[in-house]
Structure formats: C-alpha cells, structure tokens
Amino acid sequence: MSSLNGPIFMVASMAGFAAEDALIKTLAVHLPIGQIGIFLGVGGVLVFAILARLQGHSLLDRQALRGAVLLRTLAEVFAVVFMLLGIALAPLSVVTAVLQAMPLTVTLAAALFLREPVGWRRWSAIVIGFIGVLMIVRPGASGFDPYVLLPLGAVVALTVRDLATRRVPASVASIQVSGWGFAAAIPGGVILLVLAGDPAVMPTAADWGLQALALLAGILGYVALVQATRVGEIGLTTPFRYSRLVFGMMIGVVVFGERPDLLTLAGAVLIVAAGLYTLTREMRLRRRVLPR
Template identity: 40%
Template sequence: MIAAMALFSVEDAFVKGATDTLPVGQVLILFGLGGALAFALMARLSGERLVTRDVASRPMRIRVVFEIVGRLFYVLALALIPLSAATVILQATPIVVVATAALLFREKVGWRRWIAIATGMGGVLVILRPGTEGFSMLSILAVIGMLGFAGRDLASRAAPLSLGTAVLGFYGFLAIVAAGAIFSIWDGAGLVRPGLWAWAFVAGAVASGVLAYSCLMKAMRTGDVSAVTPFRYVRLLFGLALGVGLFGETIDFWTWIGSGMILLSGLFVMWRTRPQKRMPPQPQGPA
C-alpha cells in the first residue's frame, strides 16, 4: 500500500503536467489505453483470460462505474486545483473505505476508531473550509473523485477471486478510456497532437500508474480492508512534497492543521488495527 501511494503521487504529477498541454479527455484516453495495453500483456504472460463470465459480475459492473467517476473528477481536480490540495482531499478515501467496510463486510471497527474516522473527516472540512472565503467550488471535483475511488476499492474487494490483478487492471484502465471519451464528447475540446513533453508525461503516468494499480489491488484483496487502508495516508506526504517541490505550491496554515488531523487519525486507526491474535502454544523441542 505504501508503494502504491508513492507511485500514485508520481502518477498525479505526470497527469497534471500532461493536462497543461492536452485536453483532460484526451489525457484520460491516452492514459487509459496505455494502462490497458500494459495489463493485457501482463494477463497474457501470466495465462489469465481477459474475457470470462466473472468479468460481467455485479461487483465488476459497479467497479467500472466508480472507476469512471473517480478518475474523471480527480483528473479534473488535478488540472484545475493545486496538486497538494487534491492530494489532501483524497485522504478522505480511507475514512470512507473503513467505515463502509465495517457496514458491508462486517469488519470490526470499535468506537475508538469511529472517533478517529470522525476526526479525520473533520480534518477534511478544516481544509475545505466550506462557507468561508477560502472555500473553492473546484475542490468539490476532488471530493467526488475521492468518493469514486472509495467505491472502486470496495468493489474490488467484492470482485470474484478468480479475477487476478492483471484482469482488474485491464478493465480499470478501459474504464478510464470510457471516462475520457465521455468527457471529450461533453467538453467538445477535440483532440490535440501531443508534443514530445506531452508524450513523456503520459508515458510516465502510465508506467507509474500500472505499478501503483498492481500494488493497490494486491493490498486491497489481502487481509482486512480496515488493516491495510490506513497506510493510504502516506500519500499525503508524497503529494505535499511533489506539490511544493515540483509545482512551487504553498500550503496555508489551515491545510497544515487539517492534514495533521487526517494523519494522526489515520495513524491511530492503523495502531488500533494491529494484529491482536495470540500465537497458539508451540510444542517444546529438545533444548
């Protein structure tokens, strides 16, 4: 999960760079096609079939819808608001995932973690500051994207176990192509011939995105969701560092406060989810 978050932050930086010279819809289409091709090759090498009955299962259909929503609105957020701001808002994803996992998958979440979840959500509100001059309606794009990603992660958890990471990745990136096509039709911006730097940004986004996606799917399908999800908070550190270091963004006081609330609540949830099971007694051998 930590590796996935680092790579997703790098992917965000490449995507933001690509949207400087290419329409958002075209970036999504190129990015999705590159990722789908990569996962199709991975599936072929591992002997996985891309077309099976399980691909059309209800969790997979739900997953595609959430993938389209998450990718489309988050890329729009990356194009229109600072990378650091989009990354911070995205940190509400673990809160939604843990809370929903407790309700849908009956994973045990005690009252202390519920308080931590509420604290983390409060941190997001501190960053957004609704009703004040510091609030931007464009931030809602990142919020909608966050909800889409949370739904995608939970649907991945419910997806048939017969579907491997390569198959999930292939259809996930096809959903990104669909999101780009839908937005391109709605936006009417048309297609632009990519320059050398645009191709480099897209290629970098595909490479980092494929690796990140593989790590994420492995993490979400192994162990309890509430155990691996708190590690998503490390994306906060990577995103802030890239936003400040690469794009020269500044982070105000309230963003630091809200980020601290999110990080501390995430660390507390992670601490409360540590393994509690005791090892069974081991037979004593000769000294």
C-alpha cells in the same frame, strides 16, 4: 527477506503515483484532460493484457460484466472523472491530502452497508478525520474554491470501488481486476471530452514523452504496491501509504508553486492521525480474534 522490503516497496509505489499525478497536471496545460485519461487507459490495458496473458488469463472475460466486478469498474469510471478533474483544476497538495481520507470512508461505508462492527474509538477517529477534511475544503468560507470538492467525489467513488472489490469472486484474477481498472479510464476520458466539448489535440513530441512517463509511473506504482502487499507485514507496511501525502505536498510546493496554509496542513495531520489510529485499532482487534 528483510522486514524493510514492504515499506520500501510501498514508499516507491506512492512516489510513482505522486509522479503520475504531477505529470498529468503538467500535461493538462497543453492537452484536454479527457484525452490524457484515454491515453493512460489504452496504454494500461495493453500492458495488463500482456501481463494477464503471461499468467494464463484474459481481460476479455464475461465476468467483467457481472455483479461486483461490473460495479467496481463503474465506480472506477467515476473515480477517474473526479480524479483527473481534481488533478487538473485543484491544487495538487489539496487533492493528495483529501485522498488520504479514503481508509476512513471505507471503514464508515463498511459499517453502514456491510454491517461490519465498528467500535466507538474508530467512530471517533472517523469524525476527527472528517473534521480534517472540512479544515481543508472549508465549504462556505470566503474564497472557497469549489474545485477542491472534486477529490471528495473521487474518494466516494473509490470507496464504492473498494467495497465492491470485497465482493469480487475468488475465481477472478487480480491481474484481470487491475486491467479492467485501467480500462475504466477510457470511458472516463470520453465523458470528460464530451462534457468539456474540447476537440482532441495532436500531442507534441514532448507531450507524448510526458504521457509515456505518466503511464510508466502509474504502472510501476501499481507493481510496487502489489510487491509491498506480498512481501511486507500489513501492520508495518500500510502506514507508509501516507508517504504519498509527503510526495504530493513536496511536488505541489516545488514544482507548481503551491503554498498550503496552516489550516490545510493541520487538516492533513488530523486525517493521517485518524487513519493511522484506525489501522492500528483494526490490527489489534484482528489479533484478538485469532485462535491461540
């Protein structure tokens, strides 16, 4: 199998997720954002329930309400709330750029809470990445947009989710975890509806079509991501996760008329550079500890 298959699947996955974000942002003009989340959650659960059944598993499992799995799902609920609000209210290019800091926050949290060793080089990369985030968010600056803090909330929640995932028992199938992740969009959407006080709106035929496309893009993105991790070498495939930044920026500029300024672009470059360095450093350290 070609070594390019992993990167190709990864780029396709990131394109799918970027398309899903764009469709959600488009729909948020016509529909309450919480209602969109509920639709995506219900649709995703139905699809993954079928996939799980085909693999001999069920989403109706007591393990979903225990320990690390429950913590992961709760974190996913908060991630949905912050992510949907961020997509709807903040520039898509900014949301996409801030989300790229997640590998750095996972490394930071793993060092602080799981006592994983992190050397001074990766600590330096984390600091540089967070400087990039500050360049994008710019708290305290004139014209500060508080909505750009929403993707930061999503990053925190997704970091908790990823740490909890490391503690999920091996007896829990990946397809089950994925299904429960989609299910988290349902209570997340309900929370948004209640907080906003928006009544549900009957979607038009066009809205139904866009929602279906968003669901399809998200599911295809997930399937491509799974394939990328299965057939590709980690060191070669993982850097292509940052292609989502390219897609997000392009969609923001072309579709939504956004104009990221030089400081935002420079911050995004710092985040990506820090993330790539952290990845290469981790790969190098893993090779050192492998038995010869």
